Amino acid sequence: MTLQVFGLPVSRGVAIGRAVLVASSRVDVAHYFIAPDQIPHEIERLRQARDAVADEIERLKREVPDDAPPELVALLDVHLMLLHDETLTGATKQWITERHYNAEWALSAQLEVLARQFDEMEDDYLRERKADIEQVVERLLRAMSRQSVSTLAAVSQTRERDWGGEEPLVLIAGDIAPADMLQFKRSVFQGFVTDVGGRTSHTAIVARSMDIPAVVGAREASRLIRQDDWVIIDGDAGVVIVDPSPMVLEEYRFRQRQSQLERERLARLRHTPAVTLDGEQVALLANIELPQDAPAALAAGAVGVGLFRTEFLFMNRQGELPGEDEQYEAYRAAVEAMQGLPVTIRTVDVGADKPLERMSMSELRHEHTLNPALGLRAIRWSLSEPSMFRMQLRAILRASAHGKVRLLIPMLAHANEIRQTFEILARAKQQLRDAGVAHTDVEVGAMIEVPAAALQLPLFLRHFDFISIGTNDLIQYTLAIDRADEAVAHLYDPWHPAVLRLIADAIRLARQAGKDVSVCGEMAGEPAFTPLLLAMGLRSFSMHPSQIPAVKQRILRSDTQKLALHLASVLASDDPHAESKRLWTSGREAAAERAFSP
Structure with missing residues (x-):
């Protein structure tokens, strides 16, 4: 079913692609793509983290006081069971193998999938077990953060690699930390959507520097959009369209082609000196x-x-x-x-x-x-x-x-x-x-x-x-x-x-x-x-x-000389934006009209 999510337009243009969700976590999580030859290493990191957490839980069980309530031991057993459940670790390996996510990102992505499944359960008791999954994943993430792995080196080696898939991707997140934006800067993503942020938040600034469409402050985007949904990001209107109809998809693809032609036209100005009509450099x-x-x-x-x-x-x-x-x-x-x-x-x-x-x-x-x-x-x-x-x-x-x-x-x-x-x-x-x-x-x-x-x-x-x-x-x-x-x-x-x-x-x-x-x-x-x-x-x-x-x-x-004639009226106005628009529509100055018009 098609739905629309509204936010703030911060980087112009249109992006179309499959959604890649970056799940939020109480633990700092690095997000980066890995090279194919790093897949076994990332899976091994996941295994080592699972074994370390399992040992930690077993130790906690042994240290439980005799007078502790039996529910405590039962809860630790549940966490052990979840830790070895293939729906968690097995599916996480798939994210690593198929999408080339690093282990932390893959684990967070699978948590997002499982959390949605628990949220949709009708039984209250089962629905509340989502917290257990979150706690287990948090333990795994903390264990991986303690591993002696140079995350930055891995990112540096893989940030330039080409994405192996054929479909374009767009990034959906609650928020994107500056460090992650730095990693994604030369990545495969065609656009960004975040739940939070403003027009000059760091995510918005980096999206503009990458010249890719972005919408921020979309509030519920990361909750409403699922992994691999087809998504259109309209960076001009601040609209995110999820699961668009074929007609809407074709309309936006046409707009993409028009934007590309405009960029190519502007690129011809590269060697033209920036000199105004009245000779100001x-x-x-x-x-x-x-x-x-x-x-x-x-x-x-x-x-x-x-x-x-x-x-x-x-x-x-x-x-x-x-x-x-x-x-x-x-x-x-x-x-x-x-x-x-x-x-x-x-x-x-x-x-x-x-x-x-x-x-x-x-x-x-x-x-x-x-x-x-x-x-x-x-x-x-x-x-x-x-x-x-x-x-x-x-x-x-x-x-x-x-x-x-x-x-x-x-x-x-x-x-x-x-x-x-x-x-x-x-x-x-x-x-x-x-x-x-x-x-x-x-x-x-x-x-x-x-x-x-x-x-x-x-x-x-x-x-x-x-x-x-x-x-x-x-x-x-x-x-x-x-x-x-x-x-x-x-x-x-x-x-x-x-x-x-x-x-x-x-x-x-x-x-x-x-x-x-x-x-x-x-x-x-x-x-x-x-x-x-x-x-x-x-x-x-x-x-x-x-x-x-x-x-x-x-x-x-x-x-500039004719523009300067109107500066005082713009600065004196209670609504400078409206006054600047009035100047270009009044017809009083042809140069002002050419300069101020979009």
């Missing part, structure tokens, strides 16, 4: 997350990297931080891959929706922090770990010897944070000089993503060489909206007058001071905002490579 830069993303930036026509998010080098490591040499090699690889073009490297921005897994610092764990977006994150964490911070700064400075590197500091808000940052940077430079290690004096910039920073921008302009406006967090903090919370996602409004005035003032003050200013948040990659940002005076946009062609097309059709 605009720099279109790329946001990247790993050195391997650099070739895609060049292919899209980027003239540099405006934001290298280094936190992804710190994730998926079971709490073990990357060393200085490892970081240096990653930064050097990105710099060299950009072939002499500038690379802006942001220091690590962890916390909030990007916690480090299994860190000893409980403040970074989402479940231990009352409000992680307002907690120990970004520069606050770096300053609390000065030795780690110096290590990263040394690695970035060393990479600067191989090309043009700029350093970017996230989430600054206080004068003492600026002072401490430059003191630690000076110490890192001195350490390199003492060791005779090659490096250069890099330009240092500040992220403007906290309203306090935007409101005291003259202080920042006195200390920094450039600024970069992070609109995702600036909107979140200005409007007091958790951008990853679908319950308030409808209140996350980039068109809010207060947000636009902060951005306009920051761009104006930076230009007056003769300092470079760019926007590296999601607004930079959204063509609807391109004319407005151009009117504000912005001449440097940084976005995911996949977004560059559409933004470049809008720039080529824009006249």
Whole structure:
């Protein structure tokens, strides 16, 4: 039976494929595909975990006090029985063998199947046995997490492999952790659907960077959709269609073909300079997350990297931080891959929706922090770990010897944070000089993503060489909206007058001071905002490579002088979005109509 699930459209286009469910669990579970020759190894891991849990339960049975209720021993016997039941372990082996899931993912997938079966039972007693299955699976997952297996190495070896099946796949999940998104980034999935999240949640941002359709905040999607259901993801409307009719399926396949033709047309603009109708040159830069993303930036026509998010080098490591040499090699690889073009490297921005897994610092764990977006994150964490911070700064400075590197500091808000940052940077430079290690004096910039920073921008302009406006967090903090919370996602409004005035003032003050200013948040990659940002005076946009062609097309059709004439009326309006639409439909300016129209 066809059904529709509604959520938030966060990455445009249409995806059609079989559903692959990532079940939620109280235990952190790694999700990745394995190569065919790794299947026996994963099955052996499953067997070892089962034997370890069986031994643990047998030990518990032996230690049960004589005066304990008999039901306790009976319960342990039930868990032993479930542990050896083929519907659990046998079927899990099938997921490993047929779908090439790693053992943890396969076990979680089978738990999802069994949980649904228990939920559909009419007998109350049998239905409540689902909890026993969940407890057994949790024990197995914990046992596998204790195994001395390098999950990250396995992921690295298999992330590039081709999927052996013929049918396209789409991913359905309650939520997708940043670490898992990193693993899925070059995977076989045609699209994503999650129960939670907002338009600028990390899942949404990565989906846009992958240029694949995604719908987040779909609430019940992971409960309503079953493994292997045919699913259509409409990333334009925010609709997920499950088990579509042949007519609907054909209509969406036609839309897929049209979208592909449009992408191919825009791709022809790759070598066209981004120059407005009135001759203003605009720099279109790329946001990247790993050195391997650099070739895609060049292919899209980027003239540099405006934001290298280094936190992804710190994730998926079971709490073990990357060393200085490892970081240096990653930064050097990105710099060299950009072939002499500038690379802006942001220091690590962890916390909030990007916690480090299994860190000893409980403040970074989402479940231990009352409000992680307002907690120990970004520069606050770096300053609390000065030795780690110096290590990263040394690695970035060393990479600067191989090309043009700029350093970017996230989430600054206080004068003492600026002072401490430059003191630690000076110490890192001195350490390199003492060791005779090659490096250069890099330009240092500040992220403007906290309203306090935007409101005291003259202080920042006195200390920094450039600024970069992070609109995702600036909107979140200005409007007091958790951008990853679908319950308030409808209140996350980039068109809010207060947000636009902060951005306009920051761009104006930076230009007056003769300092470079760019926007590296999601607004930079959204063509609807391109004319407005151009009117504000912005001449440097940084976005995911996949977004560059559409933004470049809008720039080529824009006249900045005529757009600037309408800026004051847009900023003064209580509804800037409506005012911008009125400008393009009024017919007063042909250039404004060309620029502002979708």
